[in-house]
Amino acid sequence: MSEIQTLPAPVLSTLPPSSKWQREYQAFLRLLPELLRSHRNQYVAIHAEQVVDNGDDPLALIKRVHARIGYVPIHVDQVTDQASAPLRIPHYRE
DSSP states (O other): OOOOOOOOOOOOOOOOOSSHHHHHHHHHHHHHHHHHHHSTTSEEEEETTEEEEEESOHHHHHHHHHHHHOSOOOEEEEOOSSOOOOOOOOOOOO
């Protein structure tokens, strides 16, 4: 009874993304090392897990992509190795 039995670690599978936007976001994270070399400090639009456009103005980028492929979920983010600053959204309090 004093013998210690070591069991193998359980195999944990990751859940597949539950939405198209989440797939695009995960594609952005996967592509980030390559994007840092080619698109540093620019905004990129991810659709179908690929970069479909890039630019300096995120709103203009979103409009261009939606005009080209339709109003579908995409992920637009700035390519940087710095963590984004916390976003404060003012709201009403009583």
